Amino acid sequence: MSRFWSQRVHQLTPYVPGEQPKVDNLIKLNTNESPYPPSPKVLEAISAQVNDKLRLYPDPNSDALKQSLAHYYQLETNQVFVGNGSDEVLAHIFMGLLKQDKPILFPDITYSFYPVYCGLYDVEYQTVPLNEEFAIQPADYQIDNGGIIFPNPNAPTGRLLPLQAIEQILQGNPNSVVVVDEAYIDFGGESAAQLIHRYPNLLVVQTFSKSRALAGLRVGFALGHPDLIEALERVKNSFNSYPLDRLAVAGAVAAMEDESYFEASCDKIIATRNRLTEFLQQQGFQVIPSAANFVFASHPDKAAADIAQALRERAIIVRYFNKPRIDEYLRITIGTDAETDALCQALMEILA
C-alpha cells in the first residue's frame, strides 16, 4: 500500500497461478502442462533463430505466425490475433471488447483469471451458476449482458459444451461478443473456429501452452471477425508493439506445422486420461467427464485438501481450489504413463 499507487492498484486482487516449484524431483500435475515435450521440429526451428539477428526487433505483427494459424483454421490473417500467451490475449479482450455498459456473464465456476481482469479494467460482471453436474446451460445466458466468456472445455471441471450449445448462446446474443476460451479444446472437443464465418460476434481463444507443449514459450491467439481482431490490434498497438519475440514466433510456426506429432501427443494424453478416469472411479472417486488434459475428481470419504497434502508428501503435486462448490475436488493434470502409475499407487496408499 503506498500513496503513489493509482486508485485501481489499491483495489486489485491479483491472480495466483499454480505453483511452479524450482526443484526437479516432483511429479508435477498441477498446472496442466503437457507431459510430453514439444515437437523436435519446434526445438530445431527455435535453435535456428538463436543467432545475431536477436539484436533486431521482431516483426511487430508476427505475420509468419498469423499466416500459419490462418492456414490451419482456414481463415484470413486479419481474422487472427496473437499475443504473449493467451492470458495477454484475454487481457486485451477484456479491455477492448468486454468493457461495456452492461455486466458481462461467465460461469460461477470457471477460469479464476476472469474476475481479475474485470478488476483490472473495471468491467462489471455477473456469474451464472453451472448446474448440479457442473454443466453450462445455454438458456441461462439469455439475459441482458455486455458480453459472454467461458472456457470450453470449462476450467477447472474439464466438462465440454457441444458446438450446438455454443451456437444457441451465439444466436441468443447477437449484440454481445461471445468469447470461447479453448485452452483445452484439442483434448477431445471440436473448435468453434469453424463457426467464425457465420457469427461476427464469436471470438475463439487458444494457447500453445497445453496441446502444443509450449507453456515455457508464451504464445496464445484469438480467432474471429476482422472487426473483433481490429479492436485487439488497436489495444495491442497502444500497449506493446512487439509482444512476441523472434524465438516464440519461430517455435509456434513449427508447432503448427508438425501436425502428426501434435495429434500423437493429444492421443496419448486422451488414452491416459481414460485410464486414469477408470482407475479413479474404481477407487470411489466421482470424476467429472473431461475433454481436457486434466480430470476433476472428488472422493466421498476423504477430504480433497487432505488427499492433496498426502500426495504432496509423496512428491506429487495436484491443484486444489479452496472455493465454494469445488472445495471437495482435486484437479489432476494428465501426466505420462509412468507419472500416472505413480499417482495411482500413491492414491491407493492414501485411501487404504
Add this chain to the structure above:
Amino acid sequence: MSRFWSQRVHQLTPYVPGEQPKVDNLIKLNTNESPYPPSPKVLEAISAQVNDKLRLYPDPNSDALKQSLAHYYQLETNQVFVGNGSDEVLAHIFMGLLKQDKPILFPDITYSFYPVYCGLYDVEYQTVPLNEEFAIQPADYQIDNGGIIFPNPNAPTGRLLPLQAIEQILQGNPNSVVVVDEAYIDFGGESAAQLIHRYPNLLVVQTFSKSRALAGLRVGFALGHPDLIEALERVKNSFNSYPLDRLAVAGAVAAMEDESYFEASCDKIIATRNRLTEFLQQQGFQVIPSAANFVFASHPDKAAADIAQALRERAIIVRYFNKPRIDEYLRITIGTDAETDALCQALMEILA
C-alpha cells in the same frame, strides 16, 4: 469501427513503431537497434534452454533475472520489476502509478508512446516544452502534477540530463512518481539507479533492446522503491502471470553477466557516434549533442524528409518524424563502421 468495440477502443490512436523491413539488403538505421550482435555467451545460454522443458511454464516471477539485475545495480530483488520489453513495463507504470487525479507531465518532444499509454488508460497529461536547444529545464517541472516521465537521454533528441538536474526534479516533486526512462543510458549517461535509496518517488526504466543488443528477445525492467515495484507486480499479476518466457530469462541473465562484451560494444558505438557527428557537422548539419546510440540532425539547405527519401533510394533507412518542432530533423541510429561509411558516402552524394 464496430459496435462490439469498447468505448476506449474507439478513442485510441495506437503507436506506430519504426519500420521493420522484411528484406535483408538494407542498411537499417531507423529503430536504434545495436549494430553488434548479442554476446556469444547470451546465444549459448539461450541455446542451452531450447529443450524439453519448454513444455513447462517459466518462473512467473523471473527470480533469476531479478537477482541478476539486483546484483548489478546493488539493489534488493523487491526493488526490481521485469517485463516483456520496456514498453510493457511502461504500460504497467502508466496504469499502476501515473493514473492519478492530476495530469502527468512529460516533454513536448519525447518518446511518442507516452501519449498513447495515456489514451489507453485515460491518463490526463500536460506536455512541457523543451527549450530552444531541446533541453529539459528542471524548473519547468515545478508545477502541480500527478507524476512525471521523461527519457534520459531524451528521445528522439539524444540529449542527456545530468543527474543533478534529475535530483532537482525529484526534490521538487516529493509527492509525485518521477519515471526516468533510461533506454539509452548506457551510451554515455549515468544511471539514476544510484539515487533509488534516497528517493522513494524515483522509478528507473531500462531495456535489453539497445545496449544489450536483444531487441528480438523482448526484455525490459524497472528499478525503484519496493512500494513502487509492488504496484507494478499487482498490475502484472492481474494481466499475465508469465510475461517472460524461459529463453528470454536465460538470455537476459547471460547478457548481464558478460560485462566486458557489453562495455566493448557500447564503447564502439560511442566512438562511431563521435565520428559520425564530426562528419555531419562538416557537412553543415546541426547535430544535437547525443548520449544515445543515435544522432538527431538537421541540415539548413535540404529538407529532412527529402534526405530520408534519398537515403532510402540508396537502401539506407533512417527515422523521420513529421511532427511540430522536429520535422526538419532526422534520427539516425549508429551503425557499424562499414554502415556508417556507406551512410556518409550517400549523404555526400545527396548534398552535392
